[in-house]
Amino acid sequence: MGAADCTGFTTRQVHAGEGSGGATPRATPIYLTAGFSFGEYGDAAAHFGNGEGYAYTRIGNPTVETVERTIADLEGGSQALLLASGQAATAVALMSIVSAGQHIVSSNHIYEGTRGLLVDSLSRFDISTDFVDDLNDPAAWERLIRPETRALFAESISNGPNRILDIEAIAEVAHRHGIPLVIDNTLATPYLLRPLEHGADVVVHSASKFLAGHGAVLGGVIIDNGRFDAASTGVLFPQLTEVPRGCTQSFAGRAAGDARIAYARESVAPRFGPTPSPLNAFLIGQGIETLSLRVERQTANARALAEALAAHPQVAQVDHPDLPGHPEHALVERYLPAGPGAVFTITLRGGDEAAERFVEALEVFTHMTHIGDVRSLVLHPGSTSHTLLDAEQKAAVGVYPGTLRLSIGIEDAADLIADVTAALEVLEAVAPADVPAAVSA
Numbered sequence: 001m002g003a004a005d006c007t008g009f010t011t012r013q014v015h016a017g018e019g020s021g022g023a024t025p026r027a028t029p030i031y032l033t034a035g036f037s038f039g040e041y042g043d044a045a046a047h048f049g050n051g052e053g054y055a056y057t058r059i060g061n062p063t064v065e066t067v068e069r070t071i072a073d074l075e076g077g078s079q080a081l082l083l084a085s086g087q088a089a090t091a092v093a094l095m096s097i098v099s100a101g102q103h104i105v106s107s108n109h110i111y112e113g114t115r116g117l118l119v120d121s122l123s124r125f126d127i128s129t130d131f132v133d134d135l136n137d138p139a140a141w142e143r144l145i146r147p148e149t150r151a152l153f154a155e156s157i158s159n160g161p162n163r164i165l166d167i168e169a170i171a172e173v174a175h176r177h178g179i180p181l182v183i184d185n186t187l188a189t190p191y192l193l194r195p196l197e198h199g200a201d202v203v204v205h206s207a208s209k210f211l212a213g214h215g216a217v218l219g220g221v222i223i224d225n226g227r228f229d230a231a232s233t234g235v236l237f238p239q240l241t242e243v244p245r246g247c248t249q250s251f252a253g254r255a256a257g258d259a260r261i262a263y264a265r266e267s268v269a270p271r272f273g274p275t276p277s278p279l280n281a282f283l284i285g286q287g288i289e290t291l292s293l294r295v296e297r298q299t300a301n302a303r304a305l306a307e308a309l310a311a312h313p314q315v316a317q318v319d320h321p322d323l324p325g326h327p328e329h330a331l332v333e334r335y336l337p338a339g340p341g342a343v344f345t346i347t348l349r350g351g352d353e354a355a356e357r358f359v360e361a362l363e364v365f366t367h368m369t370h371i372g373d374v375r376s377l378v379l380h381p382g383s384t385s386h387t388l389l390d391a392e393q394k395a396a397v398g399v400y401p402g403t404l405r406l407s408i409g410i411e412d413a414a415d416l417i418a419d420v421t422a423a424l425e426v427l428e429a430v431a432p433a434d435v436p437a438a439v440s441a
């Protein structure tokens, strides 16, 4: 048995991407090159004709492909496509599926950069989006689907205030209409949850977060289940079933179930151009080799910290799905048996002013806009990531004046607990001010 045949997640995160090729370097070499020379004169035409071999890094690169193979394997997908950032992954995934004049239904509980893409950017290309607030009510999704709807979009665990999606229920709604469910799985990582196993069709990630883990580079990835069915849903996606300019076969004719990702790889990504650097791909690959070890530690740290914070009088609410009272507590057992990850929010009784004092008093936590790093990070969403929303819109996604988003790292739990406890002591002087009714314990 080769190492690549092993079934353990941690074995696969180290070995699954191992390549073929003549040489056998132990680590993945960095093919830091814009392009590749053609051998025989005819190799150039063969590449442009049927995609044989390597020509130019925007079309394909062996370092990038190694990382793609690893991620496809870990997510249980057919193929993966690595891109320059998480935003690029979401944009390319949706632009491969949805055309001008068409429509997306999205969960309201999403990363604010994705909301901007949908509301401000794709709208300019006549792609509109409606948002579902009650994310686990299939009827709420169903009501917003129109004849021109081409994708449902949600996060498996939403960024910041944690909401957990009932993926199976929403996938069923999508499939009843012949359209794909696209899931942003950034916060869960494939170690904790694999949406394709629960009926999702396409997964996207910001690889800048847990997959890389070191916070040194940006990256994004699309993983497809390889089950595009031209016979039953092809009429909705002519870009996949009609023969492209100058070709003899459609994407579905040539790539069958992989038509969607083949189209993203060969048409959308190389033309819009968010190509990852092979060096960044290498660094993401290095990160993935320790994914399970980091996420296991970070999840345990987050749980310990959430419990300590929930017991503190200055804390009005801890939004951690392992704690009783979380709206999707029951879904954790079903979808996240190894734990709900390492990003959660707390809401301080003292509002804005307490949030500022707390952040300034922290010493181990870094104040920055990022998650999934080996270091623990803190951010005040109300004045940063969610600043474009009004107070009512913020409250709808669980962001109050005293809300802080924590991303827990791999440090020693005792040091993290001591850091937040000391920072909370600084707040004792602050009067319990404007606590919204919704979060007063």
Ligand SMILES: *Cc1c(COP(=O)(O)O)cnc(C)c1O
Binding pocket: 085, 086, 087, 088, 111, 113, 114, 155, 159, 184, 186, 187, 205, 206, 207, 208, 209, 218, 219, 220, 371
């Ligand atoms: C960060 C993030 C993104 C965007 O990824 P970038 O790599 O920063 O472009 C998308 N979705 C989620 C859930 C994220 O946390």
